[in-house]
Amino acid sequence: MRRGVWWRKSAGQSVWMLGMGVVAAGLWAGWLGGTESGPYEVWQVAGLVLSLLVVVCWAAFRRRVVAAVAGTTAGLTVAAWCDWSDDSTGLFVVGVALVLHGSLFATALVSTLVRYVAPGPR
Template identity: 50%
Template sequence: MRQRILKLVPQLLAILVLAALALAVWAAWLGWDQHRDVHPDGSTTGPYEAWQVIGLVLTLLPLVYWAASRRYIAGAVLGITGGLTAAAYYDWSDDSSGLFMVGVGMVMVGSLVVTAVISAVIASVKRDGR
């Protein structure tokens, strides 16, 4: 029983560390830009630019690679997904329309699927020794 618990500790630690890092990366890339851009025709965009989201994704990829290459698949998937979901919830919860939960759900499902697929590919490539 004790050995089983000791095998879970690195996985749980990976989940917590990756969740905290995902929160920090969200804050670094997306947390500071909170205004929408109003165009001359009255339409609005934002609050994030494409380069910010691309930077977020490219910053998270090495974290996923690190965890998946060490067989912390649950850590990669649950940590990144949990961190991004919590960050999105905190960042968007002041929306008065209540639709922020739709966006939070989309962040959760999207990050869950993408990190699961990327982690599975990395783990299978590392297992084959390539």
């Protein structure tokens, strides 16, 4: 590897991760934001999952598996924390932990499958 090239690769990966996090948090706000009371509707959660599926698959197809997993997980976790942190019981932390673990598992599974099944750019 040439001298000085390593930082471009790591900077590009960081930009991808940040972008995936912003997209994930934005999708959370778009699909689940604005609910004043009560649980989320099924169509809201399904819309979020399907939207994220498209974005994660696209990033994995572009060989950005780490960014797809880490960025999406971080974005969803931060969005859940911000959305639920006004809970006075403190139980929102359990929900945030479930979002973190669930999104980490799901994005890792989907990204890995897409990356090794679909012929992406080399």
